[in-house]
Amino acid sequence: MMASNTSSATVSTGNVITMSSREIADLTGKRHDHVIRDIEKMLADVKIDAPKFGAVYSDAKGEQRKCYKLPRDLTYNLILGYRADLRLKVVRRWMELEAQQAPTIKAPANMVEALTLALEQQKALEAKDQEIAELAPQAGALQKLASLEGVHNLRSAAQQCGWPERKFINRLIELGWLYTHSVTGRKCAYADKIKAGLMESKNVEVKRSGYVEGVGQPMITQKGLAKIRTIIGDVPSDDATLPAELVRKATLRPFAHRSGAAPT
Secondary structure: OOEEOOOOOEEEEOOEEEEEHHHHHHHHOOOHHHHHHHHHHHHHHOOOOHHHHEEEEEOOOOOEEEEEEEOHHHHHHHHOOOOHHHHHHHHHHHHHHHHHHOOOOOOOOOHHHHHHHHHHHHHHHHHHHHHHHHHHHHHHHHHHHHHOOOEEOHHHHHHHHOOOHHHHHHHHHHHOOEEEEOOOOOEEEOHHHHHOOOEEEEEEEEEEOOEEEEEEEEEEEHHHHHHHHHHHOOOOOOOOOOOHHHHHHOEEOOOOOOOOOEOO
16 A cells, blocks of 8 residues: 655655655656656566555645655666666765765764774775675666667677577567567567667568568667666576477467567
């Protein structure tokens, strides 16, 4: 059940700061219902129950409306697909909030308290340095993916994500990004991924015996590349591919695939 909260857009519960979907909309200039849509899609992609972060607020008419309150990690994951200037606004706002949340340090009354405080601060700094060291490679890799220009075919996208091509394609099938056309046997991008700007279907010419055939090739955009990397993570240590039954289920009959999907 969604918790009722009519306070400011950004709140702190205990020591946990959350950012409201309303403030994200204000910072990025996006419509609130579009931010709601993006949040629900992101939570579904990472398999997190949306009601866990749901809340309500009262609008100008006094009517209750749905919103979400996200912690920092989910907020950053959400804005990964937004423009760089919009991401920067949200990140700077988070820095302001965390600075405001910083506890006031009580002056030590004696040498023992001073030494104890110094030791605690040193431990906190070491823990923060370790956290930064662990997150830096992943953040750098995701930023690099998000900043790439153009679109990528499946082989290039697999290389950028550090996955073997076949396993990468099977993973996209499992996640509902691709399906296999039952007649042509070609990989096709689902229409909802194209509509979301995560994939494209690029028309290419394939030379056949005596003629040239135009086919659609599924391509992953830079936005989609960054998105899929956050979902799939590192390649599993084992080299097992998807079961044949799962791949068979992902193969749809002609004209029975999702509306608007672009076959290749």
